[in-house]
Amino acid sequence: MKQGKRDQRMEETQAQVLRYESAQQAADRLGVAIRTIRKWAQEGRIPGAARRGRSWMIPADFVPAEQQEAQTKQVEPQTTNGDQTIRTAMPLMNSAYPVGKCREFIESIPDEDDRAIAWGEYYYFSGQAELAAKTMEPYQGSADPVLRYSANLVGFFANFTRGHTHLAMQTFERLQADLQKDLRTESTPQLHAIGMFTVTASSVLLHLPMAYDVDLQQYICHLPDGLKLWACYMLAHKAYLEKNYNGSLAIAELALSMNPQLYPVAAIYLHLVIVMNLMSLRRVNEAKQRIARAWALAQPDGLIEPFGEHHGLLQGMIERFFQKDYPEAYEKIIAITYTFSAGWRKIHRLISKQEVADNLTTTEFTIAMLYNRGWTAKEIAAYMLLSPRTITNTIQVIYQKLGISSKRELGQFMLA
DSSP, X not given: OHHHHHHHHHHHHHHHHHXXXXXXXXXXXXXXXXXXXXXXXXXXXXXXXXXXXXXXXEETTOOOHHHHHHHHOOOOOEEOSTTOEEOOSSTTTTOOOOTTOHHHHHHHOOSHHHHHHHHHHHHHHTTOHHHHHHHHGGGTXXXXXXXXXXXXXXXXXXXXXXXXXXXXXXXXXXXXXXXXXXXXXXXXXXXXXXXXXXXXXXXXXXXXXXXXOOOHHHHGGGSOHHHHHHHHHHHHHHHHHTTOHHHXXXXXXXXXXXXXXXXXXXXXXXXXXXXXXXHHTTOHHHHHHHHHHHHHHHGGXXXXXXXXXXXXXXXXXXXXXHTTTOHHHHHHXXXXXXXXXXXXXXXXHHHHOOOOOOSOOHHHHHHHHHHHTTOOHHHHHHHHTOOXXXXXXXXXXXXXXXXXXXXXXXXXXXXX
């Protein structure tokens, strides 16, 4: 009898332990600094928080009050002149939902059209391009400009990811035509901002030229908070492509600190652009910490697409972080990388007339990126946990595949 009670108490204790996480894990999950978690715990704002020596153990289901409210709070439409109202574009991107509750949040959106757009976003960010394109298709010709902008932006990415280049190009042209039309009319600053946002996203993130000059910074103040954060990501990405790594890093860090609420999708992208810059600055340990924070936000809801999108730009961090500890996720990321990269190369070659490396494996592309950035074969080997001989041989294979014979020629195939 005593043994039975002791076993029961042990099981209850184990169950209780399993419901806790470290302060750092809680900080990563919630997208806040660890000192914030410690401060909340010390102030008694985290029910059930327990002190363990110098550390705090946090209930794994703890969510700050403001995020709990966000789970059921639908963003109010922005009222414009007269009776016209403007919806919130990209409702999932613009939502501060609790991490791990993404699908529940989408289902709680009362408006049927906004809910459909949010599902389309979710399908795309979770690596389901086919479903994303199918969901967005009915809204790509909508009379509502915000529904149309949202559907065309997601549809653009989804279509080229699944290899439908002609549909992607039609959507890209439609986005630019809509923006030109809106800029010629007496539309609202909010609608102009949304147009700038969607066209800039489809151009900058694919390294494509704009048909005309647009200044997203001029309109960013008119965007709702979640889209402001993703717009900051785009500005940081643009600075990165211009090799202004410290400036790009500053933009992304400032964006993450400027809003008390966590917008998980935008935050994932901001953390990833920070990783890109840290790797370019050879701050490898910091880059690994940042990709862990991005993964803590993405993993509970399966938002794996951003990692596949950024594989090459992350310069080996996908292999370093995922390959051993998250093998299933790694396989999914690599699958996304191949489909995304294939579509990206088709569109980029079609529009820019510039050649890019299109027959390298993901490992070869990573080595080529690092070698092009000035890393030695020995440094690449130590970072990728391979032998220097393997790296040297791989570089020769890369040269053969690209039809080049020198490091100087390699740069024309590496866009970052």
